[in-house]
Amino acid sequence: MASVESPVRLDSVHKTYGSGESAVEALSGVSFGFPAGSFTAVMGPSGSGKSTLLHCAAGLDEPTSGRVTLVGTDLGGKSETALTELRREHVAFIFQSFNLMPALNVEQNVTLxxxxxxxxxxRAWVDQVIARVGLSQRVKHRPxxxxxxxxxxxxxxxALAARPTVVFADEPTGALDTNTALEVLNLMRELVAAGQTIVMVTHDPVAASFADTVLFLxxxxxxxxxxxxxxxxxxxxxAKLGAQAKRARGQR
Structure with a gap:
């Protein structure tokens, strides 16, 4: 694993979509270093820029200005190939859309x-992770x-089987029942204890309570x-920030 104090760093990151009258500023000068071996939850009212922050931090979206550093590499000006290689080596994602390969079974999807x-x-770790998410009986099933x-x-x-340096998770427990969600969150906590860094977007206060720090956007x-x-x-x-944001939007 790459030894970097803050495997994910944003410095004065702005992200604007569109231009002129229709321009929307999704991120307005975000600066934050996510420490190695930390679990950070990112929360905020709808439309606050949570997913944009995640996408910029992971190099999936390019900031309009500012700097993003991922496992010690400045992402500015990097080619798509270089970004893909960096992510493949150090990063795993858990998105709301599962992006599973329909022709592969559970075990093959996990190891791909x-x-x-x-x-x-x-293999021993792969089996353990599959067991922890409750799918040992389903390893040969397809999505x-x-x-x-x-x-x-x-x-x-x-995402967890590859033991990446950084896991980016967007609402990872959104589709899960309570017991499975808690099992997954406990597993994520164990990974953090082993030195991995997790950045998770969530709207669930229970999921957020497993993090070391919650950032509110x-x-x-x-x-x-x-x-x-x-x-x-x-x-x-x-609740308080949501009410404030609603009032502020009403006054514009």
């Missing part, structure tokens, strides 16, 4: 990113034979941070 990166999967929640669990196992800016967040504190902060 490692094989593409030219690495031999650690079409699984429910939405089960497909999300395959996507989570795929409003209109593309980090307006608040909560360390060692409790469920109640997260929920009340989110």
């Amino acid at each position: 990113p490692m094989l593409l990166a030219g690495r031999e999967p650690d 079409g034979e699984l429910s939405g929640g089960q497909q999300q669990r395959v996507a989570i196992a795929r 409003v209109d593309g800016r980090i307006v608040m941070q909560l360390a060692d967040p409790g469920v109640e504190a997260v929920a009340s902060t989110l």
